[in-house]
Amino acid sequence: xxxxIIPARYASTRLPGKPLIDLEGQTMIERVWRAAMAxxxxxxxxxxxxxxxxxxxxxxxxxxxxxxxxxxxxxxxxCYAAIRALKIAPDVIVNIQGDEPLLQPNxxxxxxxxxxxxxxxxxxxxxxxxxxxxLADPNVxxxxxxxxxxxxxxxxSPIPHVRGVEVAQWLxxxxxxxxxxxxxxxxxxxxxxxxxxxxxxxxxxxxxxxxLLEYGAHITCVEIEHDAVSVDTADxxxxxRAILRADLA
Numbered sequence: 001x002x003x004x005i006i007p008a009r010y011a012s013t014r015l016p017g018k019p020l021i022d023l024e025g026q027t028m029i030e031r032v033w034r035a036a037m038a039x040x041x042x043x044x045x046x047x048x049x050x051x052x053x054x055x056x057x058x059x060x061x062x063x064x065x066x067x068x069x070x071x072x073x074x075x076x077x078x079c080y081a082a083i084r085a086l087k088i089a090p091d092v093i094v095n096i097q098g099d100e101p102l103l104q105p106n107x108x109x110x111x112x113x114x115x116x117x118x119x120x121x122x123x124x125x126x127x128x129x130x131x132x133x134x135l136a137d138p139n140v141x142x143x144x145x146x147x148x149x150x151x152x153x154x155x156x157s158p159i160p161h162v163r164g165v166e167v168a169q170w171l172x173x174x175x176x177x178x179x180x181x182x183x184x185x186x187x188x189x190x191x192x193x194x195x196x197x198x199x200x201x202x203x204x205x206x207x208x209x210x211x212l213l214e215y216g217a218h219i220t221c222v223e224i225e226h227d228a229v230s231v232d233t234a235d236x237x238x239x240x241r242a243i244l245r246a247d248l249a
Contacts, residue, residue, distance in 0.1 A: 007075035010051030031101035048082035121189035
């Protein structure tokens with residue numbers, strides 16, 4: 001069984017009620033759920049939330065939903081809590097970020113396919129960086145890859161460092177990759193992530209994907225062409241609305 005879980009917190013620090021924001025006629029959580037439902041890979045798609053407001057929205061759009069504790073420390077923990085609450089034992093669990101309303105369904109399918117074909121513990125998408133601003137932005141997570149697409153390291157810093165060259169010229173020297181925060185887990189790797197304590201590198205970078213990597217997991221990365229837009233601020237909301245209006249024009 002392959003299950004997609006959309007963790008959705010209501011009390012976002014920077015944008016309270018974020019999943020219920022209207023984006024050109026649909027709430028953000030509805031857009032993410034519809035993208036997941038359009039993927040050909042899932043047996044079930046479930047919204048996992050800590051809020052009765054989001055439960056009500058899920059029921060309105062006829063999405064499967066499960067109420068989880070508000071004390072879950074991360075979306076990944078909420079995914080695991082949802083699996084336990086539903087009393088199901090899927091082979092693959094995909095953590096679908098509830099704040100990426102422009103998600104393309106084929107990205108989900110490609111991640112599941114890569115997880116299985118490469119025998120990985122986790123599969124996650126990456127996009128080539130083409131902007132020096134993105135390269136230097138600590139909010140844009142970078143990943144260094146092997147020749148076969150296996151993650152070597154994730155960082156908020158530009159990696160790899162090019163010695164003796166100005167940062168503005170780094171993109172001309174090689175490939176740089178932006179990590180997109182979506183994860184396809186095997187059942188065992190999801191359980192390990194939740195059971196393991198936060199790792200030293202994870203605590204330093206504030207990147208949860210470093211936990212399994214630091215403990216030796218095989219994380220395979222899937223190149224995508226379409227950039228994801230995470231909604232964290234009011235400016236992000238307006239950016240997404242502008243993109244949607246342009247697509248509808």
